[in-house]
Amino acid sequence: MTVLKRYVLRFFISLKYVTANVMDRNHGRIVATASTVEHSIKNSLECGRSCNAKAAGVIGEVLAMRLKGIHVDINKEMEKKGFKNRTKIWAIVNAFKNDGVKLILDENEDHA
Numbered sequence: 001m002t003v004l005k006r007y008v009l010r011f012f013i014s015l016k017y018v019t020a021n022v023m024d025r026n027h028g029r030i031v032a033t034a035s036t037v038e039h040s041i042k043n044s045l046e047c048g049r050s051c052n053a054k055a056a057g058v059i060g061e062v063l064a065m066r067l068k069g070i071h072v073d074i075n076k077e078m079e080k081k082g083f084k085n086r087t088k089i090w091a092i093v094n095a096f097k098n099d100g101v102k103l104i105l106d107e108n109e110d111h112a
Contacts, residue, residue, distance in 0.1 A: 007031060007067075009074045009096075013088055018056045020063050020092055022072055031070075034063040056088035060095025072096065073104040 011020040019035035036042055036050035041062060045055050074093065096103055 007070050007072045009072050009077050009092075011077060011089070011092060013056075014051065016051055018051055018059050018088060018092075020059050022063065022067055022070075025073075032063055032066040034059045034066065051088075053087040053091045057091035057095050060092035061099060063092075064096045064099030064101045067101055068099075071102040071104055075104065 006025055008023050008025050009020065010023055011018070013019075017036045019033065019037065021033045022031045023029065024031050034041065036045065036055050036059060041058060042050055045058065049055060078089065078093075093103065
């Protein structure tokens with residue numbers, strides 16, 4: 001089965017917020033987004049901590065619920081962000097996997 005890499009995950013991690021978008025590569029449009037800037041998400045986090053690994057996991061869960069049923073390519077974004085934000089990135093990825101979003105991820109590399 002050939003899976004086209006149509007949708008791409010983009011995430012932005014600052015000192016205050018975590019934002020994740022899924023873009024349609026063909027049209028350059030954002031398909032779904034989730035951010036700790038959103039009032040409902042920010043209020044659900046404990047003590048206003050909107051930029052830790054737990055907050056990133058919540059963003060991944062919310063975004064996964066918004067995108068059920070599509071394949072998302074995350075390889076380029078993982079390479080771009082590097083290892084500095086490793087726990088936050090993997091919190092988003094694991095939330096995607098747990099909520100049934102199909103990921104295109106190179107398993108050959110050691111991500112542990």
